[in-house]
Amino acid sequence: MALPAVPGAFKATDELALGKRAEPVAQPFELDGETYRLDQGAVVIAAITSCTNTSNANILMAAGLLARNAVKKGLRSKPWVKTSLAPGSKVVTDYLAAAGLTPYLDQLGFNLVGYGCTTCIGNSGPLKPSIEAAIKAGDLTVGAVLSGNRNFEGRIHPLVKTNWLASPPLVVAYALAGNMLINVSENPLGSGTDGKPVYLRDIWPSSEEIAEAVALVNSEMFHKEYGEVFTGSHEWRSIAVNRDATYQWQPDSTYIRLTPFFEDMLHQPKPVENIRGARILAMLGDSVTTDYISPAGNIKVDSPAGRYLQQHGVSTEDFNSYGSRRGNHEVMMRGTFANIRIRNEMVPDIEGGYTRHVPSGEALAIYDAAMRYAAEQVPLAIIAGKEYGSGSSRDWAAKGPRLLGIRVVIAESFERIHRSNLIGMGILTLEFPHGETRKTLGLSGDETIDVPDLAALKPGCDVPVTFTWPDGRRRTIEARCRIDTGNELTYYRHDGILHYVIRNMLNEPVGDPA
Secondary structure (H helix, E strand, O other): HHHHHHHHHHHHHHHHHHHHOOOOOEEEEOOOOOOEEEEEEEEEEEEEEEEOOHOOOOHHHHHHHHHHHHHHHHOOOOOOOOOEEEOOOHHHHHHHHHHOOHHHHHHHHOOOOOOOOOHHHHHOOOOOOHHHHHHHHHOOOOOOEOOOOOOOOOOOOOOOEEEEEEHHHHOOOOHOOOOOOOOOOOOOOEOOOOOOOEEHHOOOOOHHHHHHHHHOOOOOHHHHHHHHHOOOOOOHHHOOOOOOOOOOEEEOOOOOOOOOOOOOOOOOOOOOEEEEEEEEEEEEEOEEEHHHOOOOOOOOOOOOHHHHHHHHHOOHHHHEEEEOOOOHHHHHHHOOOOOOOOOOOOOOOOOOOEEEOOOOEEEEEEHHHHHHHOOOOOOOOEOOOOEEEEOOOOHHHHHHHHHHHHEEEEEEOHHHHHHHHHHHHOOOEEOOOOOOOOOOOOOOOOOOEEEHHHHHOOOOEEEEEEOOOOOOOOOEEEEEEEEOOOHHHHHHHOOOHHHHHHHHHHHHHOOOOO
């Protein structure tokens, strides 16, 4: 998107939200003893991040040079902008330091926070409490600008409704401007020490400056950093570990726990059980991403995952994120469908990971409802629109539903990788026949679902699916089986690819001892 079009794009996005809420109101807030005003469109996160974007020395040097020029003009990042630098490689810090640009990035708040996945996977961390309070009080639509790979709604930060992908130098520019409604190509970014307005063109580095800085990058930097990559820092080497051949599980760990995927697994797979009387756990619209299914960002205090962590003695400031706790299935299954922006059509007035427990009519967190259904020995289904599972190929977007007790997903269409991942976790993937959707069928979520004769499944075959309404009405459709290959069918019959691999290992003949 061209820079002059950004303010208009922001307004168009916000107008959609304004149709559902009152006009947002700018809010005063205090920070370090000073009072500021947070406006609609404020940039509250500016992050130079990503394992891919930051591998380009030209644009990283451009960001450093722009920071240098801005500092020399007297510009500073706006105080409400949370800034960070998280390159994918330690080499980046070496060549920024060699070019003498690190101090200027530091002065603008782009301090090194680490290497690897941060903001674009939801590890942005909290905003200042006064800023979060101002966003909530004014119902403000604010923005994040990041040089990352993903900007799905609700991923970067739960209170940031618009997320914009930009090059590292533009991330710096928006930190200086502080608002998405500013046309940074034409409007000033701020005032210099002489009181005169400073424009982006005044501080943008020339091609010659960038080339001169990039010329400082040499192979020795890469040899040094990558030669030590397996050595680790002093802190890493000082961690006490045992040297057992197998991992010693810590029953009190809230980060890594033994998953239940192999509990009750038999040496040979049981015949596939038909689906009888399945309840609909969620009825979702189009383009539901894996971020909606398995968020990687902040863990809300009042969510099932937040309650679990508190019950296990974890303070709220130490919650970290779903991404960091992906080794704990108890957290991840509680986080399944817990994205704060997901909308389940079964509870249209509630945004977030909620559903209706049909027998009781109660609105519950999806995890809580799933556990109640599990206690009632009721299988579960997901109903969705087009492009179900788009976005990142996140493994927990399939593992989490499996642990919740979901047996089948019926959608208008699937994203390719997520469809395969669901089958790999033993979840049946079916597509509505052409012309049929949850809407044409008049589904409300109160129906039960039967899928018989699963032992006769073949790749791409038609599968009869019967919906039964509370009043006894029944409707059978011929859904298309989206198990597309013989291998996928084998995985499904083994209850998933994990079981298939383990069984193959167990069945391998053991050679004679040497």
